[in-house]
Amino acid sequence: MVDTLVCSETELADGKMRLIQAGQAEIAVIRKDGRYYAYENLCPHQGGPACEGVLMPAVRDVIGAGGIYRGQQFDEAEMHIVCPWHGYEFRLSDGRHAVASGLGLRRFEAFVREGSVYVRA
Template identity: 55%
Template sequence: MKDVFVCQEGDLADGSTLVVSNTGAEIAVFRHDGAYYAYRNYCPHQGGPACEGVRMPKVVENIDEAGFYRGQSFDESEFHIICPWHGYAFRVTDGVNANDPKLRLKKFDVTVQDGQIYVRI
């Protein structure tokens, strides 16, 4: 395994994403709540660019006690990466699909050394 330089720490603002291809494959680095996460930019569903979609809070279906649908809301405690091809949602923090835990993005370790961000591949 080797560490591949991604960018300077100040180059990636919280809530932003950077896709790099100098690793042999496209890898997206996310900064979320001050932490860094890196995934291969490849959706396990049909190979779409999973990490290039929107990043949004978890969508919650609101069903009342009688079983009636009462709309949707957002759970700000869990953010998802949404694949732009077919809308598959993956948790930012671990890359696991929101509906099927067998589907997950390939995760890479991220380190910060002397103000520089590296991905271990």
């Protein structure tokens, strides 16, 4: 395993992503709420650039009394990476597909050392 410099902490704003090349893998490093996440930028569906889509909250159905549908709302507690090719959604927290847990993005360790962000790949 090799540690690859991504950038300084100040260069990556919250909610933003930076792409790096580490060996054969193109890796997206995403900063959200002070934490760093790193995933291979490769959708398991059809090989699209999964991490180059939008980062958005999960959408939840609101069901009222008697099972009556009341609309939808965003769940800010669960952020999703949305692949721009076909809309596949992956949980930011672990890279797993939002519905089909057997699918997921390849995850890497992202960490901060002496004010710089690194990925271990």
